Amino acid sequence: MEKWDQGLGSIGLISLAVILTLLVFIGAPIAASKTNLDLKDWLGFSGSVLGAAMTLGAAIVAWKAVQRQIGVQREATIIGLMTREEGRLEDELQALSACSELMAEATRLREFSPRGYVEHLNRIGYRASDVEMRRAIREAAGDNIPPRWLEQIARASSDLVSTVIVVETFTTYETSPGTPSLFLQVHVPAPEKFRNDLRLKEEEFDKTFALINARRKVIATRLLPKLRGSIEDRLLGTADH
Incomplete structure (x- = not known):
């Protein structure tokens, strides 16, 4: 006035x-x-x-x-455009948080033997097929996950599963006698080439995992607070008029 x-x-x-x-x-x-x-x-x-x-x-x-x-x-x-962007960022943050939980669960499985590694990855939804992996990610994160993140996570995850399967295939299990009444099952590791491939795929998986968490941090601590502050300032300025 x-x-x-x-x-x-x-x-x-x-x-x-x-x-x-x-x-x-x-x-x-x-x-x-x-x-x-x-x-x-x-x-x-x-x-x-x-x-x-x-x-x-x-x-x-x-x-x-x-x-x-x-x-x-x-x-x-x-203000309308900024509000829609706020909603988009909130949806992306929620989707990436779900993906982060899924990927964190996979990293905890590395303590298992190759056979157990594959079984547990399959149990939590990981697949060697890109198509099936994208479907599993959508089920966990919803349809709001940005396509570029969906593709990147699916590729890193399916490559990891495929490599684990190869290592498991070339890992042999033998039974050796321990005592007359006890037999011990030991496994002979896969050739070093395949184990090196697995380490590389795990590193690629970890890099994607780190990028996901970095993006989550940027959205939660920088983008959303700044955007919400700008919306509030503009609303106050409009009310003054």
Whole structure:
């Protein structure tokens, strides 16, 4: 309201300036003229000046009102876009949090033998097929997960499972006698090449896991707070108008 009062004050000053200008450039020559003007002529002249000033003032008021309405609509559009972005970030954060939990569970399975590793990965939804892995991720995280993260997580996960299966295939299990009544089952590790491949796939998986958590942190600690602060500031600014 204060800004609106200031605008009306400016309009009043402009109108006064217009009236004085008309009086100086039109009224002064008439007053200095040797031609005698009666009261009717002066009233007509004054009415014309006053009418012109009122018309100008009304036009300025209308222009200010239109500009104010345009500003309000523009702010409403910006706030709407920012609110939709806030919702998108919240959905992404929720989806990535679910993916992070799924990936954290997979990293805890590395203590098992290759055979147990495969069994437990399959049990929590990990598959060697990209298509099946994407389906499992959607079931865990929902449909709001961004496509680029879905593809990256699915590829890292399916590659890991495929490599674990290869290592498990080339790992042999033998039974050796311990005591006359006890037989011990031991496994002979897969060739070093396959075990190295598994370590590389686990490193790639861990890198993706780290990127997911880094993105979650950025959204939760930087993007969302900053966006929410901007929305609040704009809402307060709109209320002041």
